[in-house]
Amino acid sequence: MRGFVALSRAPGRQTGRQEPDPRVLACLDAPGGIRTEIDENGWVAVAADRADEAVPPLSGAFTVPLGRMARTRQGDVSPETLGGMIERREDLAALLPPFAALHRGGPGEPLAVAGDWLGFHQMFWWQGDGVAAVSTSARALAELAGEGLDARGLGVLGLVGWQIGDTTPFRSVRAIPPGAVAVLRGGEVTLERYPSDAAAPAPEQPPALDDAVAEMADILRAWQTGYMEDHPDTVIQLTGGHDSRILLAAVPDKLKAGMRALTLGEPSAPDVVIAARLAARYGMKHEVYRTDLQTDPTPERAWELTLQAARELECQASPLALAPLLVAEGALEQGHRLGGLGGEVARGFYYAGQAGAANTSAELVHRLARWRLFSNEAVEADAVDPEFLATARGETLAMLEGFFPAGDWLRATDDFYLWHRMHRWAGSHGTVAAVKRHYVNPMFDQRFVQLALAVAPDDKRDSLLLGRLMTRLDPGLAAIPLDSGLTPARLAHRTFGTRLAAKSVTARKAVRKVRQRVAGGRRPQLGAGGMSQLVLTHWRAHPEVVAGLRDLPQVRRDWLDGVLAGTRTAEPTTVAFLVNLLVASGKDHP
Structure with missing residues (x-):
């Protein structure tokens, strides 16, 4: 329905x-x-x-x-x-x-x-x-x-x-x-x-890492075995990353042979190369949706897809991130699909640069907001009314302060990323998928998440927990490097070498983040950049489709006029915000 x-x-x-x-x-x-x-x-x-x-x-x-x-x-x-x-x-x-x-x-x-x-x-x-x-x-x-x-x-x-x-x-x-x-x-x-057990407070004494890993592995094996036996036509969406490989590792070897795997990308992309290697290892049927062979939609069609995406997301997240997927999914079977999104609280990727022994404070919340939350998908300041932006910053920071529980700061970030990022961001996109196909992710099992939250944050840093979980599920898979170049089997043991390798990857990401902040740039989601350019082309050819934006107090008319005239451009994150604003205001029908 x-x-x-x-x-x-x-x-x-x-x-x-x-x-x-x-x-x-x-x-x-x-x-x-x-x-x-x-x-x-x-x-x-x-x-x-x-x-x-x-x-x-x-x-x-x-x-x-x-x-x-x-x-x-x-x-x-x-x-x-x-x-x-x-x-x-x-x-x-x-x-x-x-x-x-x-x-x-x-x-x-x-x-x-x-x-x-x-x-x-x-x-x-x-x-x-x-x-x-x-x-x-x-x-x-x-x-x-x-x-x-x-x-x-x-x-x-x-x-x-x-x-x-x-x-x-x-x-x-x-x-x-x-x-x-x-x-x-x-x-x-x-x-x-x-x-809900996952909503219960974390225990005062965290479980032993190996005990938590053993139970988490059993949970995933139970899910994967039962689901694959009931629905043998299930497709696993396989990438070069950690989460989808963990789901594959939890499938019994007898069920892996002949199992269907799907990867989106061009042949040389790390996701495709690594997924092909994993599929060949187990005799799986690997299907690749070749993004390099797809014809770009016309600007008019790109605009139609972006409007459709904004409506399906209920203006809750970026339509430019969903629109390219609507193109791909239109050519793909909509049946039973295993997906790996959801390992965030088990690997604590957002711990990078965070103090390991600190209590929640307004200063830490504001720092995380500036460093991560406001840096990737924010609208450009030049595009909107300064008073709107200033008020938004103050009100959003005040809201965020109330969403991070008192006590251990890293556990507070776990709490926020689960109950807000996963609930609202991932959930908006996941809901669209859930009404089109059987969207299955055993890492959303509440006991699995409860265990991931209960483990000491230091045991999750640098993917220690996930590396150990992968190794327990399938040592062979754990020995194959990820798209990051890191090997799960090595991450499962905290040695000087693994710390150095993990810190090197984290440092490269931090450098990119610093450059992004210094340049004032945003990081649009996969495929959003190309779709944004097509949408801008359509706007310039048919400015009447966004005429409604001129009546909205949040938008600067001189900036919009410059974009439509082609004398200035707009970042994908800004285009996404404007599309949501147009649809939410009911002005998407000229």
Whole structure:
């Protein structure tokens, strides 16, 4: 299912929203049609992503999965079983993210919307006066609310490039938090949290590294064995990095032979070269999507894809990062796909340059914001109103200070990267994937993440934890260098040589970061640069498509005029922000 909108009114309340507005339903992007049910208490509308996808009747009891997958370590979960899990709230945390479902126990009963323990599958809520609504579309709720844009959410988007906490670009529209069931009844929405082990505080005494590695390996083996046996046609998206190789290592050797692997890139790219070597080792079927053989879309098509990406992301993250993937995925099979995104909290890549024995402070939060959060995807200062940017910086820094728990600083960064970066940034992109295919990542198992969080930060530095995990799962794979040149088997043991090699890689990254900051440059995501140039070409040929930006107070008109005239250019991160702003404001239709 692609999405839904549900609205509830207080008894006897007349709100002017007695039935779904076509503008609201248009936000659901429903190629398979929309089923609606209207009664005296409100209405619900559920969209089908495909013409052959059946939406159950919505007048009685029903359970509607909102993504392709609902699974625990024990196996796939049927809608009937899901309904009971949602009503009891028990075992919901055992479902692998991304997961979401819509449930009603019977006629007249409250509507419950359950999300996964990480809040990875993005959903949103809005509370008005005697009326409330929940949806997979923040834009749909913005249409219902009619309150316009949210300056704070736009500020976060302009500086970070994605949302944090529960912010959205729309006033009064908020993201449903991790591990929650949103219950809609009597014109009110209630967020009811369910227990999650991953959300528990880290133990005072961290587990022994080898004990944690042994349990984490067992978890991944259980997931991979069960999933591959149930779905032997599963494709693993294999790269030259650590995370996807760990997932491959957890597949039993007997199931690796003949397994399908997919890599995106040109033949000489490290990802393709290393993935081909790994596939040959086990007799896997390696499929390469040759990016060098693909014809670039026309500027007009690039603009259409970028707008589509902004809408599918609900203006929560960069559409220029998603648009190239929409091109690729349009040529790829949308079935069962293993992906490795999610190892961040197990390797603590963000520890680089951070003090190892410090407590959380405003100074450390601000330093991390300047060094990482505001440096990669921020809008160019020249493109936006200075007052907007100054206010955004102050408000976003204040928000960030509240998101880093007191105590150990490195554990606080773990907390932020899991509950904000993974929840909101990765989740925005992952939700798009989850409604198109079975998006499977066993490293989102809540116990696996809990163990990764519990391990002492020093045991995660320089990929010690992941190197040891890889070695335990498959020593042969661990002996093959990664795309960084580092070898997992060597990283598994902290010696002078491995420290020196890891520090060398970290130093090279730090030098690039320093150069980036000195030059005032941004780091657009893969493929965003080429798509941005095509979009700019279309803007200059058809300036009417962005005429709506001239009416928005956040944008400097003289800067925009210079870009359209070709006398100045725009960085991909700025183009991404402007596209989101155009779509969020509803000015994307000239």
